[in-house]
Amino acid sequence: MQCTDIHDRFLFRLITKKAFLYTEMVTTGAIIHGGCLEQLSFNNDIEHPVAVQLGGSDPGDLAECSKICATLGYDEINLNIGCPSERVQKGSFGACLMEDPELVKECLEAMQEVTSTPITVKCRIGINERDDKDFLIQFVSKILNPNLKTIIVHARVAILKGLTPRQNRQIPPLKYDNVYQLKKEFPDLDIVINGGILDVNESLKHLEKVDGVMLGRSPYDNPMIVSNVDSIIFNEADLGEDRRSILKKYLQYCLIQKEQGHPLSRTLKHIFGLNRGLKNARAYRSLILETMQQNNLEKTKEDLIAMV
Ligand SMILES: Cc1cc2nc3c(=O)[nH]c(=O)nc-3n(C[C@H](O)[C@H](O)[C@H](O)COP(=O)(O)O)c2cc1C
Numbered sequence: 001m002q003c004t005d006i007h008d009r010f011l012f013r014l015i016t017k018k019a020f021l022y023t024e025m026v027t028t029g030a031i032i033h034g035g036c037l038e039q040l041s042f043n044n045d046i047e048h049p050v051a052v053q054l055g056g057s058d059p060g061d062l063a064e065c066s067k068i069c070a071t072l073g074y075d076e077i078n079l080n081i082g083c084p085s086e087r088v089q090k091g092s093f094g095a096c097l098m099e100d101p102e103l104v105k106e107c108l109e110a111m112q113e114v115t116s117t118p119i120t121v122k123c124r125i126g127i128n129e130r131d132d133k134d135f136l137i138q139f140v141s142k143i144l145n146p147n148l149k150t151i152i153v154h155a156r157v158a159i160l161k162g163l164t165p166r167q168n169r170q171i172p173p174l175k176y177d178n179v180y181q182l183k184k185e186f187p188d189l190d191i192v193i194n195g196g197i198l199d200v201n202e203s204l205k206h207l208e209k210v211d212g213v214m215l216g217r218s219p220y221d222n223p224m225i226v227s228n229v230d231s232i233i234f235n236e237a238d239l240g241e242d243r244r245s246i247l248k249k250y251l252q253y254c255l256i257q258k259e260q261g262h263p264l265s266r267t268l269k270h271i272f273g274l275n276r277g278l279k280n281a282r283a284y285r286s287l288i289l290e291t292m293q294q295n296n297l298e299k300t301k302e303d304l305i306a307m308v
Contacts, residue, residue, distance in 0.1 A: 001025055003220050006042055007262070008270040010253055012219070013046050014246045016226050018234040021050045022214075025080045027091065028056030031065045044073055051076035053122070055083065057093040057103060059110035070115035076150075077115070079107060081123045084158035084168045095158035098127045101142035112147045122152040122194070122214075125178040131157040133181045140182060140189075152192040152214055153179045169195075169217075180209040199225045200232050207233075222276040243308040247274055251301050258297070265292045275308045283307065 001024040009021045023042070030036040031054075042050055052074045056062045062079070069077050081104060083094035097104050104121070111119045121143070126135040140151060156172040163171060174196045183191040192212035197203055203213040219226050224243055231238045241249075254267040268288050275284045284307045291300045 003216075003270075005039075005266070007253075007257065007267045008220075009047055009050065010043060011223060011246075011250050011270050012226070013043075014241060014249055015223055015239065016229045017239060018049075018230045018236060019226055020076070021047065022078065023050070023052045025053045025055040025083060026065075027093075028054060028058065028061035028065045029091070031068065032061055037068075040069065040072060042072070042074070049075045051078050051120070053078040053080050055080045055088060055091075055093050057091070057097055057107065059103075059107045062107050063110040063114045066111040066117070066119065067114045070117040074117060076118045076120055077111060078120045078122055078152070079104075079111065081121055082154050082158060083165070084124075084160055084163070085165045089160060095124055095127055096160060098123060098139060098158070101139050105143045105145065108143060108148055109145060112145070118149060119147070120150040120152060121148070122154065124154050124156060124158040125175055126157045127160055128157065131172070131175060131178070133178045136178050136182055137185050140186060144186075144189075148189075150190040150192065150212075151182075152194055152212075153182065155179050155193060155195040176206070176209075183210050200229055203233065220270075221273045223273055224276065243274055244305060247271065247308050248305050250274075251297060251304065255297055255301075264295055264297055268292055268297075278308065280307050 004022055004024055012019065012021055026039050031040065040052065052069045054062060054065055054077060056065065066077050080094055081097040085094065088094035089096050108119055108121065125131055155174045155176050155178065158168055159172060176193065179191060179193045190211040192214050193206050193210045194214035194216065197206065197213055197215050198218045206213050228238055230236045250271060254264060257267050258264055268291060272285055272288060275281055287300055287304055291297055
């Protein structure tokens with residue numbers, strides 16, 4: 001959330017055409033009662049393959065939202081059962097659902113019933129003290145059905161009391177072996193591993209043991225690390241654009257978006273990492289902030305481009 005919105009996904013499509021992109025989690029409540037259909041919109045012409053992630057625990061609501069997402073043309077609908085935030089726990093969804101595999105199964109079946117779009121889940125290896133291999137294997141065996149073909153696992157437990165979401169992404173140790181074991185137990189499932197994976201080379205090592213790799217913070221903080229993903233992972237030609245031409249195209253997009261009512265604060269926040277590793281990172285960051293504050297990209301556009 002707050003990261004992979006429609007603008008960020010536009011940026012990533014200037015860098016890789018093959019990587020599967022995921023939306024932020026959108027709750028069923030926001031879709032059904034909040035009228036936030038705008039959060040579900042995506043660029044049908046350029047964004048595929050793209051998955052939408054739903055947060056919720058009511059099978060009927062999840063079915064209704066899945067129908068809407070399938071009609072919009074998403075390539076996959078993912079159910080979040082890994083988010084540990086208190087707000088999400090209060091809504092009885094996210095990671096606390098790992099305590100109730102029967103309900104998860106019901107939710108998945110309700111979603112599968114209304115669409116042929118693949119339904120997937122994203123979970124943790126366990127919750128609270130249950131970070132053992134057996135917990136994950138038992139959990140998956142209880143939610144399994146023939147139409148559930150892909151499970152994404154963040155290789156840490158979620159501690160439901162006492163840790164913030166941020167701490168829950170840092171403090172519990174990564175246990176990749178639990179995810180590898182899951183693949184051994186369920187060889188026919190596509191298992192996607194997530195958590196602490198820094199780049200494409202590290203991804204290749206995991207791909208010897210599992211079917212897919214999901215990266216979160218590392219590409220958000222440094223988008224260029226996925227510029228060779230199409231060739232290395234998918235055996236296709238990379239888009240081959242350098243940072244400067246990517247930034248140029250993205251800033252042009254920001255100007256158009258501004259005219260359509262999307263403030264620069266929303267679009268420019270995704271480019272802080274585009275000059276990662278270069279000497280002038282601080283000046284670049286300050287200029288982005290200044291541009292947002294003054295709401296004037298025309299004035300700083302060329303200077304920003306010259307800084308990457
Ligand atoms: C700011 C922020 C927002 C996140 N929002 C979501 C979300 O909406 N849905 C989700 O499944 N995971 C979310 N995550 C977790 C990431 O998807 C990922 O599981 C986690 O960061 C571990 O992977 P990484 O080490 O590659 O970042 C978020 C992470 C961050 C840092």
